[in-house]
Amino acid sequence: MMARLVFLGRLADLAGGAEREVAPGPLAGIIADMGPELAQALAGPRVRLALNGALVAGDGLVLTAGDELAFLPPVSGG
Template identity: 45%
Template sequence: MARILFFGRLADLAGGRTRELQIGDSVRNLRELVDLIAKGDARLGAALREKSVQTIINERVSTGEAISDSDEIAFLPPVSGG
């Protein structure tokens, strides 16, 4: 199972910081993962599609590469504050 991590306001929208998802062959990349998440939660899906959200796969910045069930995928909103 893929481990999905949410930070900041994304964790609030997701109802927690972590989800485990069986993504199998139907999800091959980040766009398809966000589409899958959006089917269950349209607000979270819309937030994940924002251009300012950074994605980290297995502790490396990603721009849409392939993913698999063994990956850890983190979604980070922009950092703000003072």
């Protein structure tokens, strides 16, 4: 079973789609395999992470089978 990544906002454009299935494992390795432009955007200090619906820190995060990790970019509004 795979883990699912969800990209919102401009991150979906950089990722080439709103979702991507990946093999479970350390998040740092998964991001490193995505190419430099997307990896840099995902590592931005204002990007938040939600693992299975709960906000989490990315440091040391390991995805397991069936996990859903959403990347939440900063939003602007008025």
